[in-house]
Amino acid sequence: MPQPPDFDVAIAGAGIVGASAAWHLAGAGLRVAVIDAVGPAAAASGASDGAVSVASKKPGPLARLASAALLYTRVLSQGGPLEGAFHARPSYVFGQGEAELAAMDALIAKLGQIAGPVRVVADGGRGLLPGLGDSVERLVVLDGEGHMPGHKAVRAYLARPGITPVWPAHIHAILPDDTGVTVDLGDRRLRAGRLVAALGVSTRDHFPDLPVLPRAGQLFVTDRGPADALPGSLTAAAYLLAKTETPAAARLPPVVIDPLVTGQFIVGSSREDHGDPSQVDFATLRRLMGRAVDAFPALAGRRVIRAFAGIRAAVADGLPIVGPLPDAPHVLMATGFEGDGICLSALIGAEVARMARGLGPSDGIAADLAALSPLRFTPSRQEGRA
The missing domain is CATH 3.30.9.10 (D-Amino Acid Oxidase, subunit A, domain 2)
Structure with a gap:
């Protein structure tokens, strides 16, 4: 029988999207752990140019979500965690x-x-x-548009009380079951009700079927x-x-x-x-x-x-992957942003936190957010496109 959870949500990856999800979840009163092999903003988030740009986004759902994300980023920069990190230009x-x-x-x-x-x-x-x-x-x-250095935003998000840092820690395996997820860290196992996989380029190590x-x-x-x-x-x-x-x-x-x-x-x-x-x-x-x-x-x-x-x-299709896995609903994906994570992070973090709490998407973005779902890579969906 699975052990009781140590945390309500574990987040794999301390980049800007994972950090934003952690901030939103902790703000809702959930117990949150953030796991990373190195530490905050150690990969793409720390090496980005920091542009918060709608103009550069792929036309369609991504551009529309980026526009909504920019508006929300502005909100969080006015007395919120992104004050001092985001500035308009x-x-x-x-x-x-x-x-x-x-x-x-x-x-x-x-x-x-x-x-x-x-x-x-x-x-x-x-x-x-x-x-x-x-x-x-x-x-x-x-x-x-605006500018927001990734490392500043990540550290601001992770400073919120209620977030437990777990790094450096190498994830050996992610083991979902009917009631939650166990994360094998080699020297110990961490149990969570849900896991947010914000793993970036390490995604294929644990989810090889995702492109x-x-x-x-x-x-x-x-x-x-x-x-x-x-x-x-x-x-x-x-x-x-x-x-x-x-x-x-x-x-x-x-x-x-x-x-x-x-x-x-x-x-x-x-x-x-x-x-x-x-x-x-x-x-x-x-x-x-x-x-x-x-x-x-x-x-x-x-x-x-x-x-x-x-x-x-x-x-492969130029859109990030956001949402629960079809065969493991306690695992929420938030990965594949390819340079768009800085702009999208505030909104995606908020929406992933809603998913983890069993809530539906915010008003006006349901269809665009659905376009990012891992469901699009299920065999039945892919056959339908053939």
Whole structure:
């Protein structure tokens, strides 16, 4: 007979989505344990650029959920856990060439259909932002997005009373049954009523049937300079194309130039189907650097102080996996965000916490949240698509 639970909910993974779920669950009075092999924000959440962006999201359910998440992130930044972590800032999307200009048209149409907090405030040439290079043919200026360093948000979420940290701890096995879940940590076993699997790239270690794959992105960080050199992120429209059904249409590198409060820039990012953080690809970095300097020539005067490969958990169909497993309803998945977790974390954490408490989704997002369900990977659903 299964032992009584040590915790109401155990969360596997101390990244930003798992930390948000923990904060919401503890706020509802549940006993919560957060298990991680290393510690808070040790993987993708700590290596992200921190952009809270609706513009960069795949059109459809993901973009609509991102819009709702941005609104909720703002709420949590006003006297809540994200105060001091999230701040609003403008965003800029630039393009050159037919494919990128078409992607910018699609972006404007997408934002118009969502009718959310992000809006286009200007659409024109490079004169809209001082310092842009001659290669920029068109610039769209967006208002309403923001920035939130992942490590700050994670630590703020996990500071809530009622959350028990369990790290460093390696999960040997996740063993669901009819009344809960047992987590084998090698030297001991932890029992919980439910488990939230926010495992990122480690998802396949325990759930091999889910199509979660590690995807790398090459990035580099510059030295410090004037903190106001660029007021918001500057994204090539090729990055938007990379999130669509026709990523091959992008002929130019999908560069994103993100200013940090330190006066540095973090610049990325490619999409490579491997999970090896040691594979720093200098040929790809040179292409990213070349386009970044063409778009924003002031970067030519900066030194690169770090280059690295960030590893993100991607899903084959481009949507994260959120919801209970069909054959193990006490296990709730919250994984596969591939760079979208920073933006979605507040909302997804809240919705996963509702699921763990046996509640339905919040008003207005049920259909979009259902699109992320693991049910879409069951054999009957996949046969129906054939």
